[in-house]
Amino acid sequence: MQQSLFTALLIASLVLFCFSCYRRLSLVAVGTGEYRFDQPLIRLKEMLVYAIGQKRVVRRPFGLNHGVIFWGFLVLALANAEFLISGVFPGLSFQLLPKTLAGALSFAFDVCSLATLVAVLVAAVRRTVRPPFPEARTFEAYFILGMIALLMTAYFGMHAAEIALGKVPAGATLPVSSALAGLLAAPALAVVLPGLPETFWWLHALVLLGFMNFLPFSKHMHILTAIPNVFLRTLGRPNCQEREQFAEGNRYGANSIDQMSWKDLLDSFSCTECGRCQNVCPAASTGKSLNPRLVVHALKENLLENGRSVTTGRPAALIGSDCGQSAEASLWSCTSCGACMEACPVFIEHLPKVVKMRRHLVQMEAKFPEELLNFFENIEQRSNPWGMAPSERVKWASQIEVPTFEAGKTEYLLFVGCSGAFDARNKQVTVALTKVLDAAGVSYGILGKEEKCCGESVRRLGNEYLFELVAQQSVEQFRSKGVTKVITQCPHCYNTLKNDFRQYGLELEVVHHSELIKELLDAQALQVGTVQELGDVVLHDSCYLGRHNGVYDAPRATVLELTGTPVKELERNRENAFCCGAGGGRMWLEEHEGTPINKNRVQEALAKDPDTICVACPFCMTMFEDGLKDHAGATTQVKDIAEIVALGLKGAAS
Amino acid sequence: MIVVACIKQVPDTTQVQIDPVTNTLIRDGIPFIVNPYDSHALEESLRLKESHGFRAVALSMGPPNAEATLRKALAAGVDRSILLSDRVFGGADTLSTSNVLAAAIEKLAQEDEIGIVFCGKQTIDGDTAQVGPGIAVRLGFSQLTLVDRIEKIDLAKKTVTVRRKLEGRYEIVEARLPAMITVVRELNRPRYPTVPMRLASAKAQVELWNNEVLKLDVNTVGLKGSPTWVSRIFSPQRSEGEILGDGLKDPVGAALLLVDRLLEKDLLAV
Numbered sequence: 001m002q003q004s005l006f007t008a009l010l011i012a013s014l015v016l017f018c019f020s021c022y023r024r025l026s027l028v029a030v031g032t033g034e035y036r037f038d039q040p041l042i043r044l045k046e047m048l049v050y051a052i053g054q055k056r057v058v059r060r061p062f063g064l065n066h067g068v069i070f071w072g073f074l075v076l077a078l079a080n081a082e083f084l085i086s087g088v089f090p091g092l093s094f095q096l097l098p099k100t101l102a103g104a105l106s107f108a109f110d111v112c113s114l115a116t117l118v119a120v121l122v123a124a125v126r127r128t129v130r131p132p133f134p135e136a137r138t139f140e141a142y143f144i145l146g147m148i149a150l151l152m153t154a155y156f157g158m159h160a161a162e163i164a165l166g167k168v169p170a171g172a173t174l175p176v177s178s179a180l181a182g183l184l185a186a187p188a189l190a191v192v193l194p195g196l197p198e199t200f201w202w203l204h205a206l207v208l209l210g211f212m213n214f215l216p217f218s219k220h221m222h223i224l225t226a227i228p229n230v231f232l233r234t235l236g237r238p239n240c241q242e243r244e245q246f247a248e249g250n251r252y253g254a255n256s257i258d259q260m261s262w263k264d265l266l267d268s269f270s271c272t273e274c275g276r277c278q279n280v281c282p283a284a285s286t287g288k289s290l291n292p293r294l295v296v297h298a299l300k301e302n303l304l305e306n307g308r309s310v311t312t313g314r315p316a317a318l319i320g321s322d323c324g325q326s327a328e329a330s331l332w333s334c335t336s337c338g339a340c341m342e343a344c345p346v347f348i349e350h351l352p353k354v355v356k357m358r359r360h361l362v363q364m365e366a367k368f369p370e371e372l373l374n375f376f377e378n379i380e381q382r383s384n385p386w387g388m389a390p391s392e393r394v395k396w397a398s399q400i401e402v403p404t405f406e407a408g409k410t411e412y413l414l415f416v417g418c419s420g421a422f423d424a425r426n427k428q429v430t431v432a433l434t435k436v437l438d439a440a441g442v443s444y445g446i447l448g449k450e451e452k453c454c455g456e457s458v459r460r461l462g463n464e465y466l467f468e469l470v471a472q473q474s475v476e477q478f479r480s481k482g483v484t485k486v487i488t489q490c491p492h493c494y495n496t497l498k499n500d501f502r503q504y505g506l507e508l509e510v511v512h513h514s515e516l517i518k519e520l521l522d523a524q525a526l527q528v529g530t531v532q533e534l535g536d537v538v539l540h541d542s543c544y545l546g547r548h549n550g551v552y553d554a555p556r557a558t559v560l561e562l563t564g565t566p567v568k569e570l571e572r573n574r575e576n577a578f579c580c581g582a583g584g585g586r587m588w589l590e591e592h593e594g595t596p597i598n599k600n601r602v603q604e605a606l607a608k609d610p611d612t613i614c615v616a617c618p619f620c621m622t623m624f625e626d627g628l629k630d631h632a633g634a635t636t637q638v639k640d641i642a643e644i645v646a647l648g649l650k651g652a653a654s
Numbered sequence: 655m656i657v658v659a660c661i662k663q664v665p666d667t668t669q670v671q672i673d674p675v676t677n678t679l680i681r682d683g684i685p686f687i688v689n690p691y692d693s694h695a696l697e698e699s700l701r702l703k704e705s706h707g708f709r710a711v712a713l714s715m716g717p718p719n720a721e722a723t724l725r726k727a728l729a730a731g732v733d734r735s736i737l738l739s740d741r742v743f744g745g746a747d748t749l750s751t752s753n754v755l756a757a758a759i760e761k762l763a764q765e766d767e768i769g770i771v772f773c774g775k776q777t778i779d780g781d782t783a784q785v786g787p788g789i790a791v792r793l794g795f796s797q798l799t800l801v802d803r804i805e806k807i808d809l810a811k812k813t814v815t816v817r818r819k820l821e822g823r824y825e826i827v828e829a830r831l832p833a834m835i836t837v838v839r840e841l842n843r844p845r846y847p848t849v850p851m852r853l854a855s856a857k858a859q860v861e862l863w864n865n866e867v868l869k870l871d872v873n874t875v876g877l878k879g880s881p882t883w884v885s886r887i888f889s890p891q892r893s894e895g896e897i898l899g900d901g902l903k904d905p906v907g908a909a910l911l912l913v914d915r916l917l918e919k920d921l922l923a924v
Contacts, residue, residue, distance in 0.1 A: 248853050363849040373846055381666065381687055389666075465849045 002198075006087045006205060013209040020216035021224065025269065027307035031262035034242075036232040043231045051230040056345040060276060062126055063345075065119050069148070072116035073223070079109040079155075080208060087205065103173040110159070114176045117152040120145050133275035133293075141273075144220050147211045154207060157200035160184050164193060222272035226346040229270035232263055233347035239338070239548035240500040241355045244464045253359025253462060256315045257303050260356065267348040268300035277340035277350060282579040283333040287594025290330035292340040292350040298324050299353065319357055331357050332369055333593060336460045336584030337543040342575050358462025368461070375588045376463055379470065383452035384418045385588060394448045396420070396427040402434055405445030407482030412444040412511075415497065417490035418453050419618030425625055426618040432646035433489055433513055439649050440526040442516070444487060450477070456492040459500060461585035467500075475504045485509045487516055489642060491544035491617045492583075498549070512545055514616045514641045518554040521561050528648030531562045534639070535611025539567040540601070540624065541577035542617035555616050555641050562648045568608050578604065582619035602627030606636060616641045655769040655809070656762055657708040659699040659732070660755055660789070661692040663716050663723040664779040672887050688723050691774025694837045697844040698804065699772050700731050706807060708769055709733050711762060715743060715754050721860045729847035729855035740864035745877030748780070752788025754875055757868045759793060768795075769807075770814065771834045775800055786836040796829035802840040807831075 037043075049055050052074075054067045086093040094102045124145045131137055159177035162168040164185045170178040184193060215221055244252055254260050277292040278284045284291045302324035306315035321327050331354055340350045361367045378387035394402075396416070405413045414437070420430040437444055455470035478501075486508050488494040498510035511519075520526040537559055545551045552574045559567045572578045581597030591597065602624060605613050613636060615621050624638040665684045673680050688696070696712060703710040712727035714720050715738040724735035738758050746754070759768060771793075773786035783799075790797035802819040805826060814833050818825040819840060847855070865875070873879060898915065899908030916922045 246849065246853060248850070248857075250850075252849050362846075366846040366848050368846075370843060373843065376846060381685060465852065 003088065003090060009205070009209060010084060010088065013213055017212050017216070020213065024216050024221070024304075025225075025266075027303050028262045028265040028269070030258045030303075030307055030310045031260050031265045032258070034261040034263050036263055039235060042235060043233075046233065046235075047227060047231040050345070050347070051227040054345070056343075060343075062123070062132075065122050065126070068115050068119040069123070072112040072119070075108050075112040076116065078105070079113075083204065083208070106173040107175070109155075110174045110176045113152045113155050117149060117156075120149045120152070124149075133278055136273070136275060140218055144218065147207060147214070151204065151207050151211065154200045154204035156180050158197055158204055161193060161196035161200060165197065167197070219272050222270050222346065225266060225270040226272070229266060229346050229348070232266065234349060237338075237548055237550065238341055238349050238351060239495055239544075240503070241352050241459065241464075243468070243503050244359070246465060246468065252363040252464065253361070254353070254356035255317050255319050255360040255364070256310070257299070257306055257318065258310045258315065259360070260299065260318075260353065264299065264349075264353055264356075265303055267353075268296050268303060270346045271296045271300070271348055272346075273297065274345065276343040276345070277348075280339040280343045280576065280578075282335055282337060282339065282581060282597045282600070283330075283594075286597050286600050288330065288333040289327055289593060290333040295326050295330070295350060295353060296348055298326050319361065326354075326357060328361065328367070329593065331361070332589065333586075334584050335543070335579045335581055335586045335597065337579035338547045339543075339576070339579065342547050355460060355462055358460075359464050360462075362462040363465055369589050371589050372461065372585075375585075376458070376466060379453050379455065379458055380466055383470075384422060385453065385457070386418075386422055388422050390449050393421045393451055394446075396430050397434075397446070400431065400434060403445040404448055405481060405483065410443050410445035411485060412442060413478075413481075413483045413486045414444045414446050415454075415486050415488045415493055416446055416451060417488060417493040417618065419622070420489050421451070423618060423622065426621055426640075429489060429618065429621065429640040429642050432640070433642040435646045435649060436513075436517060436520075436526065436642055437487070440520040442487075442520070442525075447477075447481075452477070454493045454496040454500075456496040456500070457585040457587060459496070460583070461588075471496075471501060471504055475501055475506045478506060478508065483508065485511075487511055487513055489513045489618065489640070491542045491549070492619065495544045495548055512549075512551060512554075512616070514545070514555045514558060515551060517641065517645050518558050521558065526645070528562060528645060529650070530564050531644065531647045533647070534563055534644060536609065537563060537565075537567050537612045537614050537644075538570055538605050538608050538610040539573075539614045540570065540580065540605065540620055541574055542615065542620050543577065543579050543583050545616055546577055547575055555614065558641055559614055559644065562644055567614065568610060570608060571604055580617075580620040580623035582623050587619050587622070596627070598623035598627040599630060602631070606631065606634065610636055612636065612644075613638045614641055614644060615639070655706075655708050656766050657699045657702045657710050657769050658759055658762065658771040659692070659696040659710065659712050659727070660771065660773045660786070661696055661712055661714050661723060661727060662689045662774075662777050663687070663714065663720040664689045664777055667778050670779075672889055674888075686719070686722065688726060689774050689777045689779075691776060691778075691837065691839065693774075693844045694839055694841050695772035695774050695835075696727055696730060696732070697842045698835075698837060699770075700845065701842065702770065702804075702807070703731070703733070706769075706809065709766065711736065713738065713755060713758055715739070715746070715751055715758075717744075724860045725855050725858070726847070728858045728860070729852045730845060731847075731851065734861065735858075736861045736863055738863050738868070740866075740868075740875075742865050742872050742876045742878075745880065745883075746875065747880035747882045748782050748784035748788055749881060750875045750877075750879035752785050752792055753870065753879060754868065755785065756789050756792035757870050758863060759789065761863075761868065768832045769809075770832065771795065773834065773836045775836045775838050783836070786834055790834035793832070793834070796831070796833035798827060798829055798833055799836045800838055801835050802838050804835075804841075 054070055057063045058067050082094050094105050127136060127141060156177055159174055160180035161184055163170045163178055163181035170181055273293060275293055281292050302316060302318055305324055309315060317325060319326060319328060334354045336351055338351060375385055378385055382390055403410060416430055419426040452474055454474060455467045458470060459467040486497055488497060488510060491512060494510055494512045497508055539555055541552060556567055578601050579597060580601055613624055615624060615638060621638060621640060628634055628636060663686045666687050670684055671680045699710045702708045710732040711734045712724055712732045713736050714724050718739055721737055724737055728735050738754050743754055759771060762768060771789060776783035787797055798816050800818045801816045803817040805815040805817055807814050812831040813828055814831055815828045818827055819838050898911040901908040
C-alpha cells in the first residue's frame with residue numbers, strides 16, 4: 001500500500017518537476033544565438049574548479065558555509081537517490097553493497113546531514129543578524145533554508161527511531177543518529193516510538209518531493225542552472241562586447257527579451273540573489289539606482305512574464321521603471337568596471353546586458369544624457385572627446401623630440417591616447433613616459449596628428465555604430481602603417497587595441513607601459529636609482545588593467561624596485577579594487593545621483609595616510625586629482641607609474 | 655505647409671588655417687561640418703514637422719560634396735533634401751547666395767505653401783548673418799532674427815510669435831506667416847540620428863537643382879552677381895600673455911590684480 005502510494009507520488013512529482021523545468025528553461029530559447037561550446041575540456045575544468053570546487057563562493061565571508069551545504073548536497077544526493085529507489089523497490093539499497101562500503105556511505109550521510117543542518121542554521125542566523133544585503137530577509141530565503149533543515153531533521157528522525165526500536169544497530173556508522181536515538185528512547189515517547197520511523201519517512205518523502213517541485217519556481221533554481229552556467233561562461237575575461245550587424249531593417253541593442261542572447265536569459269535563472277554584485281558595485285555602493293542584481297532579476301521577471309508571448313507580439317520593454325525593467329538612469333550609472341562579474345560565483349555577465357540596453361537607447365531612440373551629444377559628435381568629427389583640433393594632438397611634444405612611427409624603422413607604436421595628448425595633467429605623464437622609453441633605448445614612434453580616439457568609451461556607452469566607424473578607420477590605419485607592436489599608457493586604449501580590435505581581425509601585440517617598464521627593469525635595460533621623495537605609496541588598480549586584463553603585479557613590482565618597499569595595499573585591491581568612477585564612458589558624464597564614486601575611493605586611499613597615490617591610467621589620474629581637491633591641505637600627490645620611474649632615472653644619473 | 659531649413663556645409667573652423675600667401679582658407683584635408691547654428695535651424699524644422707504636420711525640406715547651396723550635409727539632414731528626419739549646385743553659383747557673396755536660395759524657395763512654393771524658413775543666425779566661416787535676412791527681403795517674408803524660442807504658431811490667423819534674444823534683453827515679436835527666422839543655439843538641442851535613420855539616409859536621394867532648374871539670370875548669381883569679395887584674410891596679431899601676481903602663493907591677490915586689470919581695460923560689465 002505504502003509502496004504503491006509512494007510510487008504513484010514519485011512518478012507524479014517527477015513528471016511535474018520535469019514539466020516545470022522544461023516550461024521555464026525552454027524560455028531561454030527566445031534569446032538570440034550565441035556559441036558557447038568551444039573548448040569543452042577547458043570549460044569542464046573551469047566548471048569543476050568554480051562550480052564543484054566553489055572557488056569563488058568560498059572567497060567571501062560565509063562562502064564556506066555555502067560550500068558545506070553544496071558539498072553536503074552532493075553527498076546526500078546519493079542518499080536521496082537511494083531513498084527514492086528503495087521507496088519503490090524496498091530491497092534495493094546501499095545495504096546490498098559490501099559491508100564496509102555501505103558502512104562508509106552511512107557514515108558520510110550521517111555526518112553530512114549534520115553538517116548541512118548546522119550550516120543551514122548558521123545561514124538563517126546570518127541572514128537575520130547580518131544579511132548579505134538589506135533586502136535579503138525574504139520569506140522565500142527562509143522557506144528554502146527551512147525546507148532543507150526539515151529534510152535533515154526527517155532524515156535523523158527516521159534513522160534515530162529505527163535505532164531506538166532496535167531495527168538497526170547503533171554504532172560508529174551512524175554516529176549522529178545513534179546519539180539522537182538515546183533521546184527518542186525516553187520513556188515518555190514509548191507510545192509513539194513504534195510509529196516514528198514511518199512518520200519521519202513520509203515527512204522526508206513529502207518534503208523532498210515538495211521541495212523538488214518548488215525549485216523551478218524559486219531562486220533555488222540555481223542548483224540546476226548554476227553548474228551549466230559556469231560551463232557556459234565566457235572563457236577568459238568578458239572585457240569587450242559582441243559586434244552588431246548594421247543593415248537596413250535590423251534592430252540594435254536590446255529592449256526586449258528576444259534581443260538578449262539565450263545565455264543572458266540563462267544567467268537570469270542562475271542568480272540566487274546572493275547580493276555580492278551589488279555590494280562591490282561602485283554605483284550601487286554610492287547611492288545610485290543601478291543594482292546589478294536587480295538588472296539580472298528584472299530580466300528574469302520580464303522573461304517569465306513575456307517569454308510565451310514573444311512569438312505572437314512585441315514583448316514588454318526591458319528599459320523602464322516597472323517590474324521586470326531597468327531604469328534608464330541606472331543603466332547610465334554603470335562604470336563597466338566589471339566588479340560585479342568578478343564577484344559573481346556563477347559567472348553571470350552583467351556588463352554585456354547593460355551595454356545591450358544602452359545600445360538600444362543610443363541607436364534606436366537616440367536617448368542619452370545630454371553631455372554625450374557633444375561627446376559623440378566630437379569623436380566622429382574630430383576624433384577626440386573634447387572636440388579639440390586634431391592638429392593640437394602633438395602639442396605635448398612641442399618641447400621634445402619624438403619620432404614618428406615608421407614600420408621597419410621603429411619597433412613600437414606609442415599610442416598616446418586622447419588623455420595623454422590633450423589633458424594637461426596627463427600630458428606630463430606622456431612626457432615622463434617618453435623619457436623612460438628613451439633611457440631604456442626603446443625604439444618607438446607616434447602617429448602624431450593622425451592618431452584617432454580608439455573609441456573605448458563610445459563602445460561602452462552603447463554607440464556601437466560610431467565605434468564601428470572609429471574602429472574600422474583605426475584598424476585600416478594600423479594595417480596600412482604596418483603597426484604590429486603598440487605601447488599604451490591608457491588601460492582603456494590598451495583593452496580596445498588588444499581585445500576589441502581583434503573582432504576586426506587585427507591582432508596587435510599591445511603592452512601597457514607598466515608591463516613594458518617591468519620588462520625593461522627585469523632585463524636591466526633600464527637603470528633606475530631609489531626614489532626617496534615618494535614616501536608611502538598606495539597603488540590604485542585600474543579596472544581595465546586589472547580586472548579586465550589581469551595585470552596586477554607589474555605596477556607593484558615596479559614601485560617596489562623604485563622605492564625599495566612594497567606598496568601599501570588599499571582595503572579593496574587587485575580583483576576587488578574599487579573603480580575610480582570614470583569607466584564605461586562615465587568620464588564624460590556628470591554624476592548627479594548619490595555621492596561621487598571618486599570621493600569614495602579617494603577617502604579609502606587617504607585612510608592609509610599615503611604620501612603618494614600611484615595610478616596607471618589617465619582616467620584614474622583625473623578622478624584622483626579631482627577627488628583630492630576636496631581635501632584641503634592634503635599633501636598626498638597622485639603620480640602615474642611612468643612619472644615614478646622617470647624620477648628614478650635622475651637617481652641613476654647622479 | 656512647408657518648413658524649410660537652410661543649412662550650410664562649412665569647414666571645421668577650429669581646424670582651419672589661413673594661407674599667408676594667397677589669403678585664402680587652407681581647406682585641404684579639413685573636414686566639413688554642418689554650420690552649428692544651422693543644425694538648430696534644422697532641429698526646429700523637424701520639431702514643427704512633428705508638432706504641426708509641416709513638410710520639412712532642407713536646402714543647401716554649395717559644391718557637390720555638400721551632399722553629405724544634406725544626407726545628415728535626411729538622417730535627422732527631413733522629408734526632402736535639395737542641393738543647389740551649379741558652376742555658375744560658385745564664388746557667391748551673401749547677396750547672390752540669397753538670390754539662389756530665394757529662387758529655390760519660390761520654386762518650392764509652387765508645390766505647397768511655405769510656412770517658415772529657418773536659418774542659423776550666421777555661419778562660422780563667413781560670420782556675416784546676411785543670407786537669412788537676404789532671403790526674407792527677396793521673398794517679402796516677415797524677418798525674425800536671433801530667435802531663441804518659438805512662443806506660438808497660429809495657423810488659422812497665419813501668425814507666429816517668437817522670442818528674440820538680444821543683448822541684455824528679450825523681445826517677444828508677433829509676425830505674419832510666411833516668415834524667415836534666424837535661430838540662436840539656445841533655441842533647442844539638436845537630435846542625434848538613430849542608426850536606422852542613418853542607414854536609410856545613406857540610400858535616400860538628395861535632389862540636385864542646378865541653374866537649368868532654377869533658371870536664374872547668370873548675372874545675379876555666383877561671382878558675377880556678387881557686389882562684394884574678400885580682398886584679404888589674415889589672423890590678427892595676438893599680444894603676448896603675461897602672468898599676474900603669484901597664483902600659487904597668493905591666489906586672492908592674483909585674482910584682485912586680474913579684476914583691476916579687467917576694470918582698467920573696461921572689459922567688465924558692472
